[in-house]
Amino acid sequence: MSTPQIQQENTAKKVIVPILALIVLLIMVAWLAGSFNNKVSPGFETPPTALVNSASYRVKSSTEAIFEGVAASITAKQTTVISSRLLARIDKINVRAGDIVKKGDILITLENEGLSSKVIEAQEQVNAVFAKHTEARQNFKRANELFNKKIASQFNLDKSKANYHSIKAELTAAKQNLAQAQTTLSYATLRAPINGKIVDRFAEPGNTAQAGSKLLSLYNPLSLRVEAQVREQLALTLTQGQSITVELPTIKEKSVGLVEEIVPAANTGSRSFLIKVSLPYQESLLPGMYARLLIPAGHAQKLYVPKDSVAHVGQLDFVHVLVNGQSQRRFVRLGGLNEQGFVSIISGLVNGEIVITTN
Known part of the structure; x- marks a missing residue:
C-alpha cells in the first residue's frame, strides 16, 4: 500500500472516530432527557371508572380552637x-x-x-x-x-x-x-x-x-404537678384556676389540670414565665416524667376531608379533585385526624372544592 493511501486512511479514522463519539454522546443525552419515552401532553386525566362511580365530598372550612404544646416536667410539690x-x-x-x-x-x-x-x-x-x-x-x-x-x-x-x-x-x-x-x-x-x-x-x-x-x-405522690416555662405572650393569657389539658406521652393519656401558680417574674434569658399546673392523682405518674401543656392559642380555619379520599404514593399524599367534570390529581399536605375520622388539610385544597372519595 502506497504512502498516500495510508495517510488518507489515517485522516479518515481521525475524522470518523470523533464524529461517532459525538453521535453516541448525543444519543445518551437524549435518552437521559427522556426523548425516547412516551410523553403525556398537559391537561386533565380521564377519571377511571372507579373514580367516576365514587362518591364526592365538598371541602368545608370550620373554625376551631388551636393549642400550642409546651414541653413540661412532672414535679412533686411536697418533697423533702x-x-x-x-x-x-x-x-x-x-x-x-x-x-x-x-x-x-x-x-x-x-x-x-x-x-x-x-x-x-x-x-x-x-x-x-x-x-x-x-x-x-x-x-x-x-x-x-x-x-x-x-x-x-x-x-x-x-x-x-x-x-x-x-x-x-x-x-x-x-x-x-x-x-x-x-x-x-x-x-x-x-x-x-x-x-x-x-x-x-x-x-x-x-x-x-x-x-x-x-x-x-x-416525696408525696398526691402532690404531683406539672411545671413548664411558657413564652410570655402565651403565659399572660393564663389565669390562676384555669383548666388546661396535659398530655402524658409516656403513658399515652391526657389529663385536665388546673393552673395552680404563675410565677410573677419572667426568665430574662428565655423571656418565659414558670407555670405550675396541678394534676389529679395517678399511680403511674412519677417525678421527672415528660409532659406537654396544651395551652389555648386562639382560633384558626381548618379544612377536613374524609380519610378514604386521600391516596399515597411513597411519602407523597394526594387527592382527586373534580375540576370541570374532570379528575385532577392534587398533592396535599396533611395534618391530624379528628374524632370523626376526617383528616385535616394544611395546604393543597381550598374551601368549596370537590374531592372524590372511595368506599
Missing part, C-alpha cells in the same frame, strides 16, 4: 430530704427506694448509747435536786410558821427563803438539762415528716452520718 443533726454511726435503715411511708414512721436509727446515758444522768440529777427542793420547801414553810409565832428570827426566815429559791432554780435548770438530753436523744431516731414515697437512700447501716448530710429523699 432526710438528714441527721448528729455526728453518729447509722445503726439501722428501715426503708429502701420505692417504699411507701406514713408521717411519723421510723426511717433511720442512729447509735444512741451515749445519748441514753446522758438522759439517765440528767434524770437522776433532777431526782436529786427535787429531793433537796422538797426539803427546802418544808424548811421554809416551818421557818415561816415559827416566825409568825415569834419563835424564829427574821434572819432565819430569810435564810430559809433564799435556800428554797436557790434550790428551786437548780431544779428548773436540771429539768431543762433533762429536756435537752431527751431532745438530743430523739435526734438519733429519724422519722418521716410527711406521708410519701422514698425516692432514694444515700447511706447504708454502718456509715457515719454527718450533721446536715442527706440520708434519704422522699
Whole structure:
C-alpha cells in the first residue's frame, strides 16, 4: 500500500472516530432527557371508572380552637430530704427506694448509747435536786410558821427563803438539762415528716452520718404537678384556676389540670414565665416524667376531608379533585385526624372544592 493511501486512511479514522463519539454522546443525552419515552401532553386525566362511580365530598372550612404544646416536667410539690443533726454511726435503715411511708414512721436509727446515758444522768440529777427542793420547801414553810409565832428570827426566815429559791432554780435548770438530753436523744431516731414515697437512700447501716448530710429523699405522690416555662405572650393569657389539658406521652393519656401558680417574674434569658399546673392523682405518674401543656392559642380555619379520599404514593399524599367534570390529581399536605375520622388539610385544597372519595 502506497504512502498516500495510508495517510488518507489515517485522516479518515481521525475524522470518523470523533464524529461517532459525538453521535453516541448525543444519543445518551437524549435518552437521559427522556426523548425516547412516551410523553403525556398537559391537561386533565380521564377519571377511571372507579373514580367516576365514587362518591364526592365538598371541602368545608370550620373554625376551631388551636393549642400550642409546651414541653413540661412532672414535679412533686411536697418533697423533702432526710438528714441527721448528729455526728453518729447509722445503726439501722428501715426503708429502701420505692417504699411507701406514713408521717411519723421510723426511717433511720442512729447509735444512741451515749445519748441514753446522758438522759439517765440528767434524770437522776433532777431526782436529786427535787429531793433537796422538797426539803427546802418544808424548811421554809416551818421557818415561816415559827416566825409568825415569834419563835424564829427574821434572819432565819430569810435564810430559809433564799435556800428554797436557790434550790428551786437548780431544779428548773436540771429539768431543762433533762429536756435537752431527751431532745438530743430523739435526734438519733429519724422519722418521716410527711406521708410519701422514698425516692432514694444515700447511706447504708454502718456509715457515719454527718450533721446536715442527706440520708434519704422522699416525696408525696398526691402532690404531683406539672411545671413548664411558657413564652410570655402565651403565659399572660393564663389565669390562676384555669383548666388546661396535659398530655402524658409516656403513658399515652391526657389529663385536665388546673393552673395552680404563675410565677410573677419572667426568665430574662428565655423571656418565659414558670407555670405550675396541678394534676389529679395517678399511680403511674412519677417525678421527672415528660409532659406537654396544651395551652389555648386562639382560633384558626381548618379544612377536613374524609380519610378514604386521600391516596399515597411513597411519602407523597394526594387527592382527586373534580375540576370541570374532570379528575385532577392534587398533592396535599396533611395534618391530624379528628374524632370523626376526617383528616385535616394544611395546604393543597381550598374551601368549596370537590374531592372524590372511595368506599
